[in-house]
Amino acid sequence: MNPTALIADDEPLLRERLRGMLQRLWPELTIVAEARNGREAVELFDEHAPQVVFLDVHMPGLNGVEAARSIARRAQVVFVTAYEQYAVTAFEQGAIDYVVKPFDEERLADTVQRLRQRLGTDGAAPAADDRLEAAIEKMSAELRRQSPAQRQAGWLQWIKASVGNSVRLIPVEQVAYLRSDEKYTLVVWEGGEALIRRTIRELADELDPECFVQVHRSVIVNLHQVAQVVRGPNETADVHIKGRSELLPVSRSYVHVFRHM
Known part of the structure; x- marks a missing residue:
């Protein structure tokens, strides 16, 4: 071949x-x-x-x-x-x-x-x-x-989401994780959840990589909101978010993020 x-x-x-x-x-x-x-x-x-x-x-x-x-x-x-x-x-x-x-x-x-x-x-x-x-x-x-200037400026600071009949500005530091949901992205933050009409890929390029990391092709997590990482078989893992019960999958391509943590 x-x-x-x-x-x-x-x-x-x-x-x-x-x-x-x-x-x-x-x-x-x-x-x-x-x-x-x-x-x-x-x-x-x-x-x-x-x-x-x-x-x-x-x-x-x-x-x-x-x-x-x-x-x-x-x-x-x-x-x-x-x-x-x-x-x-x-x-x-x-x-x-x-x-x-x-x-x-x-x-x-x-x-x-x-x-x-x-x-x-x-x-x-x-x-x-x-x-x-x-x-x-x-x-x-x-x-x-x-590239300190790029890390300090230019990254996304707020996420605009429709919550009921109002528009909510969510500070990114309060976001626990983001998960792709077909044409939308689910934003989970300290105050609740909301769907926004933006893709994971778009958001990944706008969020500070020092704080937000992609752990799966459909999931981005805020490292400051991670409580625990449990390793699984075949170089996979699950992420536990502080104060929440759900587990977020870490695929093989992204498990290196937590290798030295």
Whole structure:
């Protein structure tokens, strides 16, 4: 079977350029999906299970470094970045590989050669490698240090919801969790529950990732409202919310969120 890959970058032209280069350098490679952000990358990875993932470091919502936490032990990861310092970190820590934007075809050819060698004849996923996790942790710390303004401003502060005949402004710090309900999203907060006409994906990109984390493709929780996390079989878990009886599922792709808690 031909090797498969996923490309994640929030810039359509850059995705197109990378795809074109890969088609020339690695004709056997099949691009099975393209993602616009890290959250979409994780969802598409779970759907298509590609062997190689090209992850842009800077993307809205869940960035490429955070997405790599879910993907790294199940595929070959290549970080894509316009910032040399992240490439240096990835290289020093022994991460799989990196490509610096704007793309250089000669440099990408080296990456392709290394990927071919790693995949071998069976296309096996990489063995667990603590060096890659160390690179992810260091890159994540650098991202947090270098974008304080983005974390302090621009995140959603209020959620507007219709409650009966009135419109309620819900402070996000009071929200316990959000759960997808077909075309709507259920908002559960200290004062009650309400349905809003917004998708989980839209909200995920607007909420501060230091406080709100996606634990399932249909659930976002406020970390400050989590009472307990109980691990289950097959790398899954359940979240207990403070003062509430229901359990919220944590899927395999998001269980890493609670690994160090």
